Amino acid sequence: MIEKRAPTSGQLDISFSRRTALVGGVQATIGVVVAARMGYISIFENERYKLLSESNRINLTLIPPRRGWFIDRLGKPIATNRADFRVDIIPDRLVDKDATVKTLAQLLSLNQDDVDRILKEVTEAQGFQPVEVASGLDYESFARVSVRLPDLPGVSPRQGFSRYYPSGAAVGHLLGYVGVVSAEEYKLKRDPLMITPGFKIGKDALEKAFEPQLQGKPGARRTEVTARGKIVRELSTRNDTPGKPVQLAINVDLQNFAARRLGAESGSVVVIDCLTGDIVAMVSMPCFDPNSFSEGIGRMEWEMLSKDERVPLRNKSLQGLYPPGSTLKPMVGLALMKNGVDPDETVSCGGGYRLGNRVFKCLGRHGPMNMTSAIMKSCNTYFYSMSNRIGYDAIAPVAKDLGLGQRFPLPFASQSFGTVPDSTWKMKKYGKDWSNADTLNAAIGQGYMIASPFQLAVMASRIASGLKLEPDIMLKKRKPAPHLIYPEEHLAVVRKGMDLVVNGAGTAVRSRLELDGIQMAGKTGTAQVKAIKDGFRGKSGAWKYRDHGLFVCFAPTVNPRYAASVVIEHGMGGARAAAPVAKDVLTFLFDPDKAMASLEAFEAGWGGGIQERMDRQYAAFLASRGSAP
Amino acid sequence: MNSIVPAPIAALPWRVILILFALVAIGTTVLYSAAGGSFQPWAGKHMLRFLVLAAITIVMSRMPLDFWKSITFPLYGVLILLLIAVEIVGFAGGGSQRWINLGFISIQPSEIMKPAIVLAAAWFFDKLPPGKINTLDAIWPIVALLVLPSFLVIIQPDFDAALAYIFCVVVVAFLAGLPIIYFWAGGAAIAVLAPIVFFFGLRPYQQDRVLIFINPEKDPLGAGYHITQSKIAIGSGGIFGKGFGNGTQSHLDYLPEGHTDFIFATMAEEWGLMGGIVILFLYYLLMRWGLTVAMQSRTRYGQLVAAGLTCTIFFYMMINLLMVVGFAPVAGLPLPFVSHGGSSMLTMMICIGIIMSIERHPGARRGQLT
Incomplete structure (x- = not known):
C-alpha cells in the first residue's frame, strides 16, 4: 500500500478536483495535437x-494518335487509317470473364475462333492491357454493345481508327503489320499510351522500322470522374497529332500487279529502277493479309498460315535463299573478261566438261560457243571450261561487286545475305581446300553459292546500268551512283548475251515483250533442290522437290530503265515459270493496260484474285478442321 | 433577470445549448453540401433529430439526481439482458446483429451502455466508504461491472464499444481516487499485453486496421484507402478550404463515409483549417462546460457522473479526430453532434441531458442537509 492512512471524503474531493484538472489538461493536449496535425x-x-485530389478527380484518357500513312512514289496510299467502331475488354475490370465474352460473342456474332483468341488474350493480358474483341464494326453492332454496357463491366466500346492496307496481302511482307503492345514492350517503356485501347505499334518490316516517325502524338481527354469511374463532365480535349507520312520508292500499282501475277505460285518479284536504285516493287507471295493481322489474328488462321508449305509468313525477297543457277552466268562473263578472257574465244560444247575422271554435264550439245552465245544458250560447258581457267577466287570478287553475298542497309530487321564462296571461306567453314569441282559448281550458281531474290535484282540492275547502285526503299534524293569498275565494252558483251536470251535464239524467247520498240534482256536460271540421280530430273514429282525457277532481267535493252528478278519456288525452270512473270511485270511498267488484260485472263483461270483465293483457302482449311467459318 | 424572457426559458442551460446548436448547425451545413446541396437525405434529418433530442434533454435536466441514482442499476441490468438478447437474436438469425427493433425505434444496447456504465461506476464509488478506496473492495466490483458488458460486445464483435467501456470506467475510477499506482501498472500491462492481444486476440480484419493505420500506403485501394483519402481531403482544403459545395473528394465519392465517420474530412475540404479550428474550439467549450459542472457539483455521484459522461463524449471525439487526421486506426466512431447517425446522437444527448440535470441539481455538500 502506497497510502498508509485510509483517505477521508474531503481528501477524495481534493483528489477529484486535481485529477479532473489533469483530465482536462490531457483533453486539451489531444485537441492541440489534432489541430497541429491538421495544420x-x-x-x-x-x-x-x-x-x-486533382489526380483523383481528373481522369486523363489518351486518344491514340492516327498513324502516319505509307504512300508510294507517286503519293498513292499504301497504308492508311480507317475510322471504325471497336470493342475492347479491359481485363482487370472484368467481373465474369466467360459470361461477358459469351454475351459479346452473341451481340457481335463472333465465331468460335475469335472467342478462343479473346479468352486466351484476356488470360494472358495481366490486367493492364486492353484486349481487342472486334474492330471495324458497323454502327448497329456498336450500338448493340453500347446499350448493354451497364451489364458488361470491363467492356469498352469506342470510336477510333484502325490501320488499313488497301492492297492487302500484296504489301504484307513489305510493310509488316501493327498490333497491340506486348507485355515485354510495355515493361521496357511504361508509356501509358501503350496500354490505351486502340493504340497499336508496328510489329514487323517497315511498320516497325519507321515506328518513331509514324506514331504521332496522342490527344487527351480530361474528364471529371467519380470514384466508381462514372464520368461527371468533360473538362477539355486536345486532339491528337497524326504521325508523319512515309514516302516509299515503291510503285504500289506495280506492287499489286506483281503480287497478283504470281498467282498461286510461291515466289518473289523485285523490281529496281536502274537510274536511281529505287526499289519500285518488292513482292513475296503467298502472304498473310496485314489487315487481319492488325486486328489480331485468329488461332485457326494463324495455324493455317504457319503450316502452309509455301511459307506465307516468310518474306522470300529478303529472307529466302536460293542457288541462283544460271542467272549468274552474265556475272561470270564479266569476271572472265576482267581476267583476260577474250569474249570471242570459243569453247566447243560436246554436252559436258571433263574434269579429271568426272564429266560435268551441259544441258545440250551446243557446239562452238563464244561468250554471248554461251549466255544465250546457257551453255554450262563454256563456263565450266573458262571458270576453271581463271579459278573461282577470281570470280568471287565480281559476284560481291554486283551485290551477291552483300548486306544492304534496308530498314528490315530480318534479312538473309547468302554466301559467295571462295577458297578462304571454304577453309574457314569446312577446313578443306577449294577444289576445281567447287569452281565448276559455283560457276553455274550451284554448290555453296546462295543468294536472295533481292540480291539477284541488285545484280541485274548493276549489270544493266553499269552503276554501283545502292538500292533503297525510301524515295529521296541521292548522290548519283558511281560507275562499276568494269569497262563499258565488257558490260556490252554480257548485255548482248542477255538480249539474245530473250530476243535471239536463247532460253526465254517465248517471253519476249510484245511492245513496240521496247525489248527485255534477261537470263534464266534453274536451281536444283535435290541431287539429280536415279532418273530424277527435278521436273516432276512432289512439289517440294521440284527445281526452283529463276529469272533476272532488265528493259529496255538500250538504256535500261528497270531491272528485276523473279524467283518461283519449285517452278521447275526459269524459262518456264519465272520469265513469263517477268515479262508481264515489265510490260506493266510500259503498257499497264496490256499487262492487266493478260493478268485478268490468268486470274479467270486461277479462280479469282488474291483475296478471293485466300478466303477460299481459309474456308477449306476450316472445313478440313471440321469447324464452320 | 430580464423580465421579457419568461423565467422557465431564461432558466434553461443556454450555454451548452448554444454550443451544441453551433456544432449541429455546422454538421447540418456539411451534410447539406455532401448531399450535393440538399437537405435530403441527411441534413434535414440531422437537425430534426437534434431538436427532438434537445427537447428530451431539457426534460431530463429536470430530473433530480436521486432519479438517476435510482435507475442506475435497473438500467444497467436491462441493458445486459438486451445485450444477451441481441446475441441470441443474432445467433438465431445466423449473423452478427447489434440492434433490437422495437417496432417504432431501433435500439442499440451497446451504445446506451456507454453512459449507463458511467452511471454504474459512479454509483459504486459513491456507495463505497471513502476509507475503502485503497482496498481490494474497491477493485473487484468495478472489474465485474466492466467485464460483463465488454465480453458481450466483444463476441458481437464490437471491439470499439468494449474499448469505450474500458475508457469510461477507467476515467471514473481514476477520478474517484483509486491509487495512482494502479494506472501506472495498467499502462505497463497494456504495453506488454498489446502485442500479444494483437497477434492472438484480434481477428484478421482488426489486425489489418492496425497495420494499415501504421502504413496506409501499404494498401491504398483497400483498408488504407479511407485514411489516405481523408488526408487528401483535409490536406487539399488548405487553410480556408475549397469553398462551400466545392469539395471534390466528398462529392465524387472518393472519401468513403463522408457523411458519417469521415465528416470532419468532408468539412475540412470545404472549410479548411479554419473550419477545423472552429469545431475544436466548440469542443473545448463543451468539455470545459462538462468538467466545470463536475467540479461545481457537490455530490460525489454528481461529480463522477458529470466528469465521466464528459469523457464519454470526449472519447468519441478523440478517436474520430485522431483517425481522420491519420493518427489512429479506422474505427467506426462518429464525430459527436456533427456526424449523421441516430444512435450515436442519442447516446451523446443522453450524456448531455444527465450532465444538464447535474448542473441544475448540484446538491448539498456532504454533511449538509439537502
Missing part, C-alpha cells in the same frame, strides 16, 4: 494533397 497536413503538405 501540418493542410498548410505544409497542401500542395501535395491538392495534386492528389
